[in-house]
Amino acid sequence: MKILKEIPELVDAGIISQETAEKINDYYLQKNSQSPNRLILVFGILGAILVGLGVLLIIAHNWDNLSRLTKTVFAFLPMLVGQALCGYTLIKKTNSKVWRESSTAFLFLAVGASISLVSQVYHIPGNLSSFLFTWMLIGLPLVYVMNSSVASLLYLSGVTWYACEAGYWTYPSSEPYYFWLLLMLVLPHYFLLLRRNPGSNFTAFHNWIVPLSAIITLGTLADTNEKFMFISYMSLFGLFFLIGNLNFFSTLKPVNNGYRILGSIGTISLLWFLSFDWFWDSLRKDGFLLSDVIFSPEFISALVITAIAIVLFYRQFRNKQLIEINPIEPVFILFIIAFLIGLFSPFSVILINLIVLLIGVVTIRNGAKLNHLGILNFGLLIITALVICRFFDTDLSFVVRGGMFVLVGAGFFAINLWMLKKRKENE
């Protein structure tokens, strides 16, 4: 460890006393022996997952030469091994994270192998989505009984895959409403993780996979009123961004805060898309009757997600001033206003462009204030992308478009130079 090598130098220079040096040494010695060996945990889990997947693949070969009886016996074998390992963990290795996570990961996959083999032997119908559904439902209790985060991550990936299979990749598609119930069922484990180990790697993985899973699956609700999905998605991104800005999450390392990153990237990407006239053009032409859409899943999802996001927005900002609000946060509300205006007038597309521009400018200002080149250039990137989007709009003259490009390009140089100069002056 780097700090331990520096200690003799610090002692010689008289910055810390010999006593302090020994204390520091002891502290790290103790900390190292206490913390579970992370490498063993990672290899244990990876090993268990690889073996489990290997068993699944070997089973998928469909051994025709074996008799039905032999195959059925083999169907139970991996599962029994996994159950024995988990049972042993519960009795003898209660405190070993390595044992707990690895044996549960193996059993989770072995359960899949077992129902897969039975399905093959008896040619049980049902497509991949119904297979995944059964598997995940049988695997779920392992999350709680074994208190295993790997099982929870496998489960979340599995239910997302199930929803995609059922909602996107099968024709005729069905809306996998069960997904939302399946997602809820694993949330208690996630909340416990957040409360007990907010800084752990498992929690960080959950902070990414939970919002990602919701983002991927929300689109399966789209049916005939897909325009409302834009409201649903915008509100979902807004909601995630607001969650990411809660005191609890904003103290995390930025890379562990999936909510904030997914929320901001999602909001901005959607705004870029909406800064074209396509969406607004078809919205004005098609229109809709409220009575037709009010019970559609798209409308209901838009309503529910927006309502939750507004409550959170209100709670976070009732004591704040307007200037303290990050411009990405209220975008989902502004978008609904733009949507309503867009039903009658082409002004909305201008409004969206203005919002993107505003976000870009405020981000640049924040970057300058925090003396952070990353944030500053992210702001510039937002504006550049907006300009590139406008490049493809043929109704602007070439001269105007050319001028915009030159201006933004020059802005990049000017702002970065100014920032670097300011840093030098401060040093």
Add this chain to the structure above:
Amino acid sequence: MNKRKLLPAAFIVVVLVQLYIPAKMIFDRENILSSGREFKFRAAPVDPNDPFRGKYIVLNFMNNTIDIQGLDEWKMNESIYVILSTDEDGFAEIKSISKEKPSGNQGFVKAKVGNLMFNDEKKLTIEYPFDRFYMEETKAPRAETEYNKASRDSTRTTWALVSIKDGEAVLKDVMIDGVSIGKLHGVNDMK
């Protein structure tokens, strides 16, 4: 009960459920295979694959439509019961369809409504719940080739042998001219 006692109990329940589900799947199918009635459905196999369960052949059934009166009565993906009879060649034929479970001893199978056709004749396509036949990975593509050969020769017929009991069905085998597709010369080459 405190947590110390509850956790092992919960674990045992989970273990039993995990064992029970495949066991129940096996038991139900064995029951149909041993005491169900056999039907032969004319079919055409093609070969896709599934990431977990491996290669299989999909069976496209022939004679799987029935004329209907009104289209409003039926919905896509709805569960229906298909009452079956046998034609003079011994192949299954659709006698009628019903939303209620038929009573008595007649052969019937639970299926789903597939496409509804709106042309001059109103027709309903039936999706049988035994359209997947899992095969060893090297055999499935050869089985498809073998079938294609057989289908060019109009004297050869392909059918699915299905055991049916109380509306539930288990696919037993796929046969080309009376030979199990897995044992056909050309499919079962041990190269």
